[in-house]
Amino acid sequence: MSGHERIRGEGLSHTYLTRTGETLALSNLDLTVRHGEFCGIVGPSGCGKSTLLAIICGLLQPSEGRILIDGVQLRSPSRRTGILLQKDHLFEWRTVLQNAELGLEIQGTGTAQARRRAKELLKLYGLGGFEDSYPYQLSGGMRQRVALVRTLATDPDILLLDEPFSALDYQTKLILERDVHAIIRRNGKTALLITHDIEEAVSMCDRVIVLSGRPGKVKNVYDIALTGCAERTPISSRDAPEFRGYCKRIWEDLEIEQRSI
């Protein structure tokens, strides 16, 4: 995974201002994600993970530092990036197909071809026949799949995943992790996964960045090198002999952080 730099954060700091004072959420954070890389970020709660994601997404301007996507400074949301959040946030007044087409509609690329693509993606992820259903008629796992299709329909190069599996039951979570991992690998996309689930991070990612508690700083970086599995998937990764070791070290990093809070 030695492609060119896709995401580069330089000296990112962010301070939230309120009437009663300031809160430093991120402090002088540097970050690089290369093309085709699956990068994970774990940290104790309140370490500024969501702030970091909003900044990389272009929804929030950092107080200091800058973020570059393919070497160009980001000032507003880029069409190159797509996000997947913890909740599916499907629009309950739209049908499954209309939800899947949301991004295409907003970007004005809702051509017949793009619509066909949205339909094909729905079929590919087991939602064929549900195009005209409303979200309330679907299960939690199916809803998150629709949200995934909505993100993929605009064909982003970079996927920002903010705990997208944490609200699912264990079995659905493993299946979706596998699917998302395969999609990203197969299509040569770049992914940044924010999670509090250490096993999820180690099993899915090439590299895991551990953040310290507030204000968020990079505490440790682990390059995940797993052996013993012919084809790496989030499920086979869990059987690799190195898997436990990585989990344990990251856990220890986080535990020290929790104690100091």
Next chain:
Amino acid sequence: MSNAVSNGFLTRGAVSDRHARFLRSIRLRQTQVATAQLAVLAVFLAVWQLAASWRIIDPFITSQPSAIAEKVLELANDGSLGYHVAVTVIETLIGFGIGTLLGIAIAGLFWWWDFLSDVADPYVVVLNATPKMALGPVFIIWLGATVTAVVALAVSISLFVTILSVYSAFRQADPEKLVVVSSFGASKWQQFSKVVFPSAVPTIIATLKVNIGLSLIGAIVGEFLAANAGLGYLIIYGQNIFKMSLVMTSLVILTVIAGVMYYCVNLLERYLLPWRR
């Protein structure tokens, strides 16, 4: 499995004997409820009619169902029923339409430009709390004793409550849904049209239901004060010449109009909110 079961009214559409029994039980209950509702009305009318005939109550003061029925026929025959009903309904609908649409538009403006909303907030709240009936004489002096004054009263009564409730619904749109559309690069107008407005549709429908009643109040009170046509005018006229049957007849027709208008809003709700079970 029998196909013969699915012919009767109570078991129509049944797919099996068990399903037929299930359908029969729920439809039987529906029929019972409807019958009981009609019976309540019939008993009420019968007691009223008989009590007045036997002089237990004074029909000069209370009127009675047969006199009301005669009056309805009389007004229908000389064409004045249709005329007065049309005047009141049109005034109400214009007042309702302007009050609701203007209210939603102003709420949208407030969402777009929150400085304006902060500045206007105390004024809207105070105007909403003001009894709009008190404005009646003002509208009559400004606009004359005309249909325009009646419509103005109907508008004023629904406008401010619409602004307040719809604006509050606009502000309650889920911020994470806004993040989703923003991540696709949505403009502010797209944020409004894709998330904020659709999220507020259930509240808007609820507001319509309230407004249709409020506008009817506005139209009737306006007619009390300043009109020579409409059901409000008929009520006041009936009071002045002490014809209780005319007053009661107008009231009954008014009730029917209110019911029909409310039913229409319910139909609209079912059409606009198919995603609500």
